[in-house]
Amino acid sequence: MSYLIDRLTIHTRAEEERFVCTWRLGRKQGIVYVMVETDIAEKDVVAELSALHYLVEEVQLMGDNRSGTSLEITISNPTIAALQSGRSKKSHLYPFAVLLRTKFAEVPLKVEKDCGWVGEGASTRVRHLSVSEPLKLVLDVKGHGRVGVRQHGFDQFRARLNHVNVTDAWKEMQRVAKAGMWPIPNPERGSTRLYHADSHWVFVVGDDGYLITAYTEFNVEKHAQQAGDRPEFQ
Numbered sequence: 001m002s003y004l005i006d007r008l009t010i011h012t013r014a015e016e017e018r019f020v021c022t023w024r025l026g027r028k029q030g031i032v033y034v035m036v037e038t039d040i041a042e043k044d045v046v047a048e049l050s051a052l053h054y055l056v057e058e059v060q061l062m063g064d065n066r067s068g069t070s071l072e073i074t075i076s077n078p079t080i081a082a083l084q085s086g087r088s089k090k091s092h093l094y095p096f097a098v099l100l101r102t103k104f105a106e107v108p109l110k111v112e113k114d115c116g117w118v119g120e121g122a123s124t125r126v127r128h129l130s131v132s133e134p135l136k137l138v139l140d141v142k143g144h145g146r147v148g149v150r151q152h153g154f155d156q157f158r159a160r161l162n163h164v165n166v167t168d169a170w171k172e173m174q175r176v177a178k179a180g181m182w183p184i185p186n187p188e189r190g191s192t193r194l195y196h197a198d199s200h201w202v203f204v205v206g207d208d209g210y211l212i213t214a215y216t217e218f219n220v221e222k223h224a225q226q227a228g229d230r231p232e233f234q
Contacts, residue, residue, distance in 0.1 A: 004070060005070045005071065005072055006025065006026075006062055006070060006071050006072070007025070007026075007071075007072045007073075007074070008023065008024070008025050008052075008055075008061070008062070008071070008072070008073050008074070009023065009024040009025075009073075009074040009112070009117070010022070010023045010024075010048060010051060010052055010055075010073070010074070010075055010076065011023075011076040011112075011113075011115045011118070012034075012044055012047055012048040012051070012076050012077065013115070014044060017035065018033050018034060018035050019033070019034045019035075019036065019043070019044060019047035019048070019051075020033060020034075021033075021034055021047060021048055021051035021052075022115065022118050022122050023051070023055060023061075023122075024117060024118075024122075025061060025062065028121075028125070029118065029119060029121045029122035029125065030122055030124075030125030030126065030127070031122050031123065031125065031126050031127070032051040032054060032055065032126075032127045032128070032129050033126070033127070033128045033129070034047040034050060034051050034129045034130075034131060035128075035129070035130045035131065036050075036131050037130055037131060037132045038131065038132050038133065040092060041090075041092065042079065042090065042093060044077060045077050045079050045080060045083075045090075045093055045096075046093065046096050046131060047131070048075060048076065048077055048080060049080060049083075049093070049096040049097050049099075049100075050096060050129060050131045050134075050135055051129060052073070052075075052099065052100075053096075053098070053099045053135045053137075054127075054129050054135060056099060056104075057099065057135070057137065057138070058135075059127065065174065067103060067167050067170055067171065068103055068104045068105070068106055068107040068166060068167050068170075069167050071104075071107050072107065072108050072109075072110065073104075073107055073108070073109050073110070074109075074110045074111075074112050075109055075110070075111055075112075076111070076112065076113050076115075077111070078111045079093070080097070080100070080109065080111075081109045081111055083097040083100060083101070084097065084100040084101065084104075084105065084107075084109055086101075094151070095134040095150075096134045096135075098134060098135075098136075098137045098149070098150060098151060099137060101151040101154075102137060102149060102150075102151055102154040102166070102170070103137075103154075103166060103167070103170040104166075105166045106165060106166045106167065136148045137149045137150075139173060139174070139177050139211070140177060140178070141177040141180075141181050141194060141203070142177065142178055142179065142180035142181065143180045143181050143182060143183065143194075144181055144183050144192075144194055144205075146209070147177075147194075147203070147205050147209060147210070147211055148208075148209050148210040148211065149173075149210070149211050150210055150211070152212075153210065153211030153212060153213060153214065154169070154170075154173075154211075156211075156212075156213040156214050156215075157169060157172075157173055157203075157211075157213075157214040160214060160215055160216060173214075176196045176199060176201050176203075179196060179198070180196070181194035181195055181196050181201075181203065182194065182195040182196070182197065183195075190206060190207045191204050191205060191206050191207065191212060192204075192205050193205075199216070200216045200217060201214060201215075201216055202214065202215055202216065202217050
């Protein structure tokens, strides 16, 4: 069985105080004008990473909650490929690469600086993005709300699944979140435990709203009962 592959291309160039990130997906093209409003080295890399994240997660250029299956991405800066693989020593850039370090960690990347493909049609789809901090990769947890996912939390979840491939790990995380989880506050530790009764998954979320770790436990429900009635998820 053959699968259609989405091929997303993004090219970045500097233009005075901003960066012009031009993208192509099939026959469609567009531009994201990015202003990097933080004092950081390699602003061009930050701009391209942020534009990519924005197009995938917020604009949903390839649909809602796109996984890394049947996807190839062409980028214009080799540093981005090094960040995805973990070979880069530029630690200040990793937070901006969260998409490529989590659910897109196994997506093939190609580096191409040529922009001869850019046509007049790109100017018909224009967006503007201001970046002062890394964009957030969000998990919508029924019964709790939005939870931020960083590489560490995702790696912890994946480790509990015996390091299955990234796509399967992300789909399982989504499945649990959409089914609904029972919040159990733990103020002493500055966190909240989210419990999924059927699978016994526990997500530990910090007060900053980010996933800290995940594990399975079979005796959490008694603590949840002490915290309040069990919600019924429809």
